[in-house]
Amino acid sequence: MDSIKAIIIDDEPKAIQVLQRYAEETDIVEVMASFRDPVKAIGYLQQNKVDLLFLDINMPKLTGMEFLNILEQKPKVIFTTAYSEYALESYDYNNVDYLLKPISLERFLKAVAKAQNLIFPEITLRSNPPKEIERDKTIYIKSGPQLYKINTKDILYLEKEGNYLTFHTKTKKILSRQNMKDIFELLSTEEFIRVHKSYIVSKRHMEIIESHQIxxxxxxxxxxxxxxxxVMKIVG
Structure with missing residues (x-):
């Protein structure tokens, strides 16, 4: 299998070491070089073909975004940063993923898998043939003495209020004494996402996605x- 040729650009030596160690755990990523100075990385990219950048955002000479603006040919990018406030802006650069430091191995591997799907799509299709689209799911919700039959495609969002959950659907609201965790496990993660300790929302009904609200x-x-x-991974 072809490897992903990558470079790491980060002004923190420890951050570079972590990413290099994680890359060595895989047989997918080949780290060609690493740079603490983004200006030196520009020269390397002008002379070498690279598939993927692990790019820090907050650096002294150039921010990650400024660095990308300089490049004429832009590889795929996985941003690495300790600051969540850059997440929304980063998606203007068509990045693969956005990793918040400290980065776990599990999170690193998920980001690399996404990059592999984009860089070698033909391999992904051979390895993972398309699945059938999941049919709409019906669940039953108890509210007092009544039992409601609900199609999950009609649920807009769920709101926690004390010991109760309100199911906001297209046509009505249903109040039920339910545990948030149990209900989330009942719903499909392909259809729904938890965005707050008190809210679960339907991905299909989201119209505006921002870092602080849906x-x-x-x-x-x-x-x-x-x-x-x-949440920001949805638009990635």
């Missing part, structure tokens, strides 16, 4: 700080 019609749903990274 728009569904006229409703604005807050995005919790710890959920921002996974």
């Amino acid at each position: 728009g569904i019609g006229s409703i604005k749903i807050p995005v919790g700080r710890s959920y921002r990274e996974q």
Whole structure:
């Protein structure tokens, strides 16, 4: 299998060491070079073909975004940073993923898998033939003495209120004494995403996605700080 030829650009030596160690754990990523100075990396890229950049955002001479603006030919990019506030801006650069430091091996491998799918799509298709589209799912929700049959495609979002959950659907609201965690496990993660300790939203009904809120019609749903990274992956 072809390897992903990558370089690391980060002004922190420890961050470079972590990424190099993670890359060695795979048989996919070949780190060709690493740079603490982004200006030197520009010269390398002018002379060498690279598939993927692991690129820090907050660096002294050039930010990661400024660095990309200089490049005429842009490889795929996985941003690495300690600051979540850059997430929304980073998606203007068509990045593969956005890794928040400290980066775990599991999170690194997920990002690399996404990069592999984009860089070698023909291998991905051979290895993972398209699955059938999941059919709409029906669930039953108890509210007081009544039992409601709900098609998951009709659910807009769920809102936690004390010991109760409100199911906001296209036509009605259903109040049920349910545990948020149990309900999220019941719903398909392909269809729904948890965006806040008190909110689960339907991906198909999201109209506006921002780092701090989701728009569904006229409703604005807050995005919790710890959920921002996974929310922004939706637009990646």
